[in-house]
Amino acid sequence: MTNKTLINYILGIADNSLILGQRLGTLTGHGPSLETDIACTNISLDLFGQVRGYYQYAADLSEENKTEDDFAFLRKEREYKNVLLVEQPNRDFAYVIARQYLFDVFHILQMQELQNSKDENLAAIAKKGIKEVSYHVRFSGDWMKRLGDGTEESHNKIQEAVNNLWGYTNELFMMTEADKEAAEAGIGVDVSKLKETYYNRVENLLKEATIEIPESKYWQKGGKEGIHTEHLGYLLSDMQYMQRTYPNMKW
């Protein structure tokens, strides 16, 4: 496996955390309550911490003297490999929670496999990350139940959010070329194998939360190949503004 393929594999994992972290970070001072505001930004911080681990490793592997900041801030939209789910806008708290929960369940399954990676750097980041992600999925899962089984309004809002985000879940289990090579080498996770466990777990919680499971016939895809929804461009222009205006700043 070439370094370039390995870097692509790493970015495929890292970019999910970066973009979701950025989405959550913009809630700073805007969360619906003090506790949820702090929770969302804490989760954002955990994700950024994991991202730094991945990007620093990718920078070490890169032969072009790249730094973690180059990966985070100086790529173009089509070079980001995150799934479409995580770039979806905050809209309202129900969307924030549904997006979080639908990603968290996948994230923890992915980390549980990645900790057995033959690549010791990736295994270490995953082992560390699992502990954090288990708090995330607990938080988002609790709120799914509270909103779903709460008032009529909260129920309608979370149902709408789940309906609209459901079509993005299937992409989580698609395998890119880098994914396939990394999985064959025992370095990466075969995410296609996580699908059944994922939907079982998510559907059980939806039932408990009295949220109807959407019957989506159409699945969105493209993010992993760099083809994004219109929302990512706006997010990146906001996120990259400082680095492009004042080049060589470090985070």
Added chain:
Amino acid sequence: MVAEQQPHINKKLIDILESVSDPEVPVLSILDLGVVRYADFEDDGKVSVKITPTYSGCPAMDVIGDDIEKALTEAGYKSKVKLILSPAWTTDWMSENGKRKLEEYGIAPPMDATADKAALLGNAKIVKCTNCGSTNTHLVSQFGSTACKAMFKCDDCQEPFDYFKCLK
């Protein structure tokens, strides 16, 4: 496993490292916290220190690294500090002395994994209020002012306080 959990710290360096405190919980030294995994002299006379973060995104790690270098420089040693992720930090590495200091500071120390789960998920009334000692307390939020803490409130003295979450 047990050997892996024990940090390797040269005795000559203990006092110096003990003087470096956690920037977010200043009563705790970095040794109390258990983030120093290795500290010893290299062949070239430099001191090599390896630290591990409590949480991946812990913003205190950069400060801790700088503080260690500063303390060692003041003691006359050149040093290099490296961040390592494996094995991952657990609250088990916090010293008993550290847990006592935490409580005195107003942060309830981490409990073992089972009790922690009962407190954070089952709403069991077992976290002791750092103000009055009552266990008649309730969870306000699983996330607190820093990544490592949860928020609680005492139902007897009405005082809000932090609880240092168990991480295993």
